[in-house]
Amino acid sequence: MSNTPFDGTKRIWAGDHQAGEVNSHFLFERDITLPAISGQAMFALVAESRYRLRVNGEWIGDGPARSYPDHRYYDDWDITKHLRSGSNRIEIAVTHWGVDTFQSLNTPPFLLCSLRLDGQTVLKSDTSWTARRDTRNLQHVPRACCQLGFEEHYSATALEQAGSPAIEAPGASESSSSLFPRPTRPLTRIPRDFRYALATTCVMPIDRSWTFPVRRLFSPQPLGINILGMAGVLGATFSCSAKTTADFHLLGPVASVQVNGVSLPLEKEDDLFRTTVQLSPGESWISIAVCTEYDHATELAFGYWADHPIEWPASPWLSSGPLWTTDILTNNFLNPADEARLVRPFAPSFGGMFQADQKETSRVVSQFTQAKNEASFRSVSGSKTRVLPHSSAVTKDAYFAIRTDRVKSAEPLAASPIPTQISRAGTRLLIDLGAMSVGYFEMDFDAPAGAVVDAYFFEHLERDDDGSATIQYLYQESISYRNSLRYTAREGRNHFISRQRRGIRYALLVFRDAPVVIHALRVIESTYSPETVGTFSCSDEELNRIFAISQRTLLLCMEDTYTDCPTYEQTYWVGDARNEALFSAHAFGAYDLLRHSAEVASHSLRGSALVVSQCPSGWDAVIPSFSFLWGIGVWDTYWQTGDADWLARIFPAVLKNLDEASRLCTDRGLFSAKAWNFFDWTPIDQNQETVLHNSLLLAGALEAGKRCAEVLGKAGDASRIASRLAELRSSINLLWDDQTGSFPDAILPDGMPSRKTSQHTSFLALLFGVLPESRRDRALENCLRPAPDMAPVGSPNALYFLLSAIRESHPSEVIKMVRDFWGRMVAAGSTTAWEMVNQEQSRFPTRSHCHGWSSSPVWLLPVHFFDLRLLGPGWSKVSIAPRVEDVTHASAVVCTPHGLLRLAWRLCADGKVETSVQAPVGVEVSVRPPIFPTTPSYDHP
Structure with missing residues (x-):
């Protein structure tokens, strides 16, 4: 790696990582003793899929930049001011998605890093680093959406695991020539406080719920993200001790729901399905069918409210396994002329292969939905029957919890200061940043041990005539998007900065427990860092x-x-x-x-x-x-x-x-x-x-x-x-x-x-x-x-x-x-x-x-x-003419590679136009006569 900071450096990973894991979180730590720091300290770093770097407890930055596996970009952080004479601790939190996203391809996990003092390497990634699973970031949680990773769940009460020596990363074998320095600047970190509260509501959570990774269960490409189609059925036995009225709520690609083989009518609002069912005492069987050409919908959630308790076995859910499959796992059907290895068959359209088989697939799915109990379900499924483990039937889903909360009391929308005291469990707070932003959500608060805060972040709401608000939950059709998180507090002061960079204008915060004292709620805005602004x-x-x-x-x-x-x-x-x-x-x-x-x-x-x-x-x-x-x-x-x-x-x-x-x-x-x-x-x-x-x-x-x-x-x-x-x-x-x-x-x-x-x-x-x-x-x-x-x-x-x-x-x-x-x-x-x-x-x-x-x-x-025309490459020659139309004056600052070009004109009382041009060295500007509405159009030279 002669052209990179990684000479003799090993790609490392954690020994207890299991092949096929998704959403795994690991911490890599190393202590180093240094003399007095007199020169520049640079820390080069790349990891798969996401990382956060801290030095001596200080947040340095997140990465890496998006790239293809055969042309990776590494970050080179200046950490000079964060080091000290004596002992220093470097901590790198790495998340490996284990699935394809719209920003990254699923490749083997690794971490590669080195520390240089005045150009000399003094620390590099090797087996002297300590690796441990980050138990505070929960692994088995719902996918946020097909485009991104997973919903963020953080537990400050989780017990930390003991560390063990890192190992050389298995499977991370890209050529050393595939590493390149990131050519763009690090993103900004600008704190922006939430400005005011719009509403305070008291809510009650749903009785019980599960969320299933149906893409991973039923798609022919479980860890991919091409549109192929998927089909399968979930089923479970439950029991009631008395006649029970239950309100079922479902969220995701639901084709149908049956209880004891009888289909239930479904009402839909945005991405949420609802139905009410009367349950008799004794055992019942529920089945939930998925049959769709659109497997970009990755999760399906089910939960209920009931007027009497419903009992479930410890691991109640069974899966039919995929009921449709294909060997064609691409959506790219153009064959490169010079690469025979990439010749691909053609499917009619996205999901077209599934459409061709949909009639037969629907028939197979219907056989499962007619099941009235586990025995009849297993008789259809046979050896494909699978008992779903906790990792495939998760019971923590912050977005589904917020979507299914029942409102006990509510106030009309009205801007007010954000409260500092939350005294009632189940308090839901709607807060407004005042403008769109993107970055990392931060909260600082006091709470009892185990207190849960659910948060959902969104862009828009409509104010209704009755003073309430309708939140725009959906972006695309009925596809859910979990721009959400769950935080479980430790006793006393809690300070949390999300690791998921997300778009935010509004936030719904549900304090499941009380009392809570709020010290700060903000977004650390993270964007490209421009050196000049027009x-x-x-x-x-x-x-x-x-x-x-x-x-x-x-x-x-x-x-x-x-x-x-x-x-x-x-x-x-x-x-x-x-x-x-x-x-x-x-x-x-x-x-x-x-x-x-x-x-x-x-x-x-x-x-x-x-x-x-x-x-x-x-x-x-x-x-x-x-x-x-x-x-x-x-x-x-x-x-x-x-x-x-x-x-x-x-x-x-x-x-x-x-x-x-x-x-x-x-x-x-x-x-x-x-x-x-x-x-x-x-x-x-x-x-x-x-x-x-x-x-x-x-x-x-x-x-x-x-x-x-x-x-x-x-x-x-x-x-x-x-x-x-x-x-x-x-x-x-x-x-x-x-x-x-x-x-x-x-x-x-x-x-x-x-x-x-x-x-x-x-x-x-x-x-x-x-x-x-x-x-x-x-x-x-x-x-x-x-x-x-x-x-x-x-x-x-x-x-x-x-x-x-x-x-x-x-x-x-x-x-x-x-x-x-x-x-x-x-x-x-x-x-x-x-x-x-x-x-x-x-x-x-x-x-x-x-x-x-x-x-x-x-x-x-x-x-x-300004009828601004660029007449030569790199802004070497520019032509302008004031366009006096609809306005009486205009000014602009336009960025050029040579510096800022400052332009202004003003229509005077006598009808003349005053024009001002301040051009940087290297930009030749010619000024043409003003253009009035009656002036003939100017032709390009």
Whole structure:
């Protein structure tokens, strides 16, 4: 490892870790005696899956950065000020998920570290370290969601295990050349206190509950996260001593519930199913069936309220085992031309294999649900019957507990100081941070030993007419998301900082026991740490507010890569990131993040024909539109930074992505793929193999690739790409329908054009120079005044492309649409920008209330009001002109690689415009005359 700090260093792990464990927590400790510290102390560290580093009790940081196993990034922490002369203790808490997530692939656990004083290694990971299981972080708990790890359960009363010498990590055998220093800065840690309480309620917990890891029990890929489908049945015997009325509550992918073979009617509210059943004295049998193509729903919870006690055996639950399986465990059906080992069969769609067998699978499942007792259940299941251990039927689920609490008394919503005394057990406190944040929840309080605090964190609530609140629990359909934790207190003072970085605006805290004295409730905000920050202001306060919420949104979606949202997924979606990267260049000068995010996505090409949709992730799906946006983003990154050396390093990946895409073009010259052909949340006909927005975005990627080749002096590549681009543009234009004045969304399997149309094909064709001049006006009309049957833009992300397409010809429309889309968010009092506007069939205005792809006003507003044009790579040449429209003055600070570019203009009483420009050295600015609403549009030079 000659190029890393790990020469002679061993990957270590804990000897009592068992193969196949999930959500395992270990502490690695080492004492070291040091002389007086006179130089710099650096601690290099990487682990699988997550770690927290402490030195002499001080929290240093969390990691690692997301990466593929064959290209890992390590952190290098400066711990100089935390060391002292004499004895020092280093503690590393490591969690190994043991499952795929949307941020990491499931690989063998390990820890690798070294301490250097003035460049000399004085400590490294080896068997002299002590390893012990961290019993305070409970292992057998529900999964938070398919995107993330597990619900956090911390017990301050748990007995600590004795440590033993660490061992060399088994199975952790990646090449030493696969380790690289993290190229982005550590995340911030900014304390933000909760501002006030909104409501205090008294609740009672459900009688009893269990939560089952149904993905691990019933999916063909139990530790993975591809969408395959799953089917199975759970069953248990219970008994009543008297006639009993029970209210059953279920949460998760429930197909049906039976008692003694009789199906129960289910009522649904959000993700919670309810039913009431009358139980006779004696034994009864319950069965709960799962049969779904969508195994991203990983957990199923069951609990009840009853007016008489219900008795259960010590280990009551049986499982049928998986009732459906497949050998095809991928969602990536594109075959790389040069890697025969990755040739994959094709399934019709996500869950398509399951759909093909669903009728037979449902029949098999129904045989189990007809069982009236354990004997009949076992007679159907035979040798597949499994008695579920505690680890597969957990009785602690903070989210389910909060969702099923019964309210004894409640108060209407009203902002008030957060109480310091909790005197009644079962007190539920609704508290507000005042604005969206992302980070680590912290609480400091006094409590009796064993006191339990449940917490649930969320983004949004609606105030009801009666003064109460309706919480938005769901992000996607009926899929539960456990943004929750449970803390069990020790006697006296408790101080807890969560290890799960999570999105938070509001928190529900349920104090199951009393009395409790609250000292502090806060979030340690953790985001990308910008060195520079852009600004914008003008005479219109609504536009100022739109800029502010957009900039805040973008920052909350910047980590070691760009992410979609801070709460629900925290996922590097490659298509989202193209726009986020461009916006962050202006708003934060985040050039390290631009380069690094593009590089991480390029690593996916070692196992996929095209850049994958999200990475690094256990879900290996490809969204071709995202693959092409990645290529466009590579050119953006060069144009923003002027970094030709970086461009040369990544260009082979650009070529591979384009070559594979060209291979997937049909004899009609259009891109066609058996993939997730998504682009926007709107009714585009995008469930076909040949979807036109893919070809249009490929045209944009080819144009970007050609420019890259030209910059690098690769004339042959540039000529070859230009030829493909000309052929593709010609093929696309053959589909233009003069009668409708639009393109079809797709080509159907019979070769006929789809009857569906969308705005998207028009604005993408305008953006990427596909249309001849004679068709541009009609395409613009589609953007500005679409026909009633034309699918409109469905998200602020897609709207950005539309606004970019019309910005030159109809600049006033840009501001009108910005006001319409983002103005609604501001009017609603939102502190961040929404994923969408007015989602269908929901009382809530959006899914995610903080989504990075919705932050385009941080780019649009300064560019619009200064007609800002970047004329050379790396901001070497810039042209501006004040746009005097709707406002009387505007100012902006825009980040550049050379420093901050400060711009301002003001409309004077005599009608003249005063303009101010302060440019850093290295940025040449030309100022054009002001643009008034009647000024003809300026053409690009």
